[in-house]
Amino acid sequence: MTDNHLGEFLRARRAGLRPQDVGVVSHGVRRVSGLRREEVAVLAGVNADYYTRLEQGRERHPSAHVLDALGRALRLDADAHAHLHQLAGTVPGNQFTPTTDRVGPALRQLMDGYPGAPAFVINRTLDVLAANALAEALHSPFAPADNLARMAFLDPAGRRFYSRWNHTAEATVGHLRQAAGLDPDNPRLRDLVRALTEHSPDFTRLWNTHAVQGKTQDTKHFLHPAVGALSLTYLTLDVRDAPGQQLVVYQAEPDSPSAHALTLLGSLHATTMS
Template identity: 60%
Template sequence: MTSNDLGDFLRARRARLGPDDVGLVSYGARRVAGLRREEVAVLAGMNSDYYARLEQGRERSPSPQILEAIGSALSLGDEAREHMFRLAGTAPEGARPQPRETVGPELRRLLDGYPNAAAFVLNPATDFLASNALADSLFSPFESVDNLARMIFLDPAARSFFIQWGRAAEAVVAGLRHATGLDPHYRRLHDLVGSLAEASEEFAALWSSHAVHGKTRDGKELLHPDVGPLALTFQTFDVRGASGQQLVIYHAEPGSPSAQTLALLGSLHATHRRECATEQYTPS
């Protein structure tokens, strides 16, 4: 992150809107994409010089009223608006405890209680903290099941595993951006973003777009090399009592072909694990 995170965010969001998007009449040649600063200022009902100072980092203490007006002018959703407030430093410091990096035994038992669904726990940096057997089977094409963002951008298996890879990439980056607003001092997240931006031009480009959201439910189209295509739905739940942790569950519609395929995947990998265990303990 830079020393002018708020300005970077405002510029990126301004560039995503055209006059038609906000009911303005376009005039004159536009040298860059998006709205002009003066147009945002008009929509927000403020002095254009003041808005310019915000983007340039020369004004760093906007009032909540100013931020609300800018959020409306830029058509920000709830999560993007919340992110902007936090970048401006209006969110109470220290109100959010640091994420917990270990999973308690009760939550681990809960994961195992989903025999027909792939269940796992992530921290805000998308590190895998725990997973059940079916999740291990589902992500088995990857070299290492350690960090979801790293897997999507740096593991070659991701391009075929996620049928809509671009959509998966955009979603995980927007989720990371949302997490930085919730906890701007989380060192693990900063380190991950820095390493991925250096290693992947695609990640760097998506990160610079400043898209922000944290999905709770969506569909996933996957292609597993052992069993073929899977149409799954995932749901995400915040873990109470474990700051920053999210329980993610991938499941198929009951009775659907994907439900049968998911069950087959679990059976194949369970058989493989038993065979490996037998070989390990069979005397030579």
């Protein structure tokens, strides 16, 4: 990771767009993948030299208006657009608040009060800070179940456990990219990215796309060695009294095979722990 976070992001997103994606007519042999800098500048209505300086890190204070124009030119979705502003420090009223990894007793009690739903707390770098019994049972194939990114990319169980591994991998990297926009100098994030980059070519490839994704809600598909296939939806909630922490809760469709499998998994885990 370098300190030119804004420039790297712009360059990666430019490289990921083809001329036909944005209605640009291409002539001759192109020496770059994706759009040229000049093409992005024209689409955004900014000076080409100014845009070049943004990518190279020689200009680091673009206005919110310029960033909005670049976001439209690069076809950024809502998460990526917000990330762009975070990197440039132009989010209105944004004051970064460091997170804490301590999970309060009230939140732990809340998670334990829903024994039929796997629930766990993560921080911005996807460390698992606390989990209820069913979440521990769900993630039991991992040793340890300590960090969602490490589990997906470096643990041998990851590719078997996540039935749609490619989808999970892309989402996981997108979450870490969002964290990098919020707290680029976080030493834990730097160490995690370094380890993942050194040991996982798949992570490195996805990390270099600079794709950003917020963790909100989605459907996850698992293959658990004890109970088989599970299809669970999850909802992510921000913990207001601990900025940076998120509560993740999984649910199965009522009376579905996944719901019955979750019930069985809970029973097996309780028997094992007793």
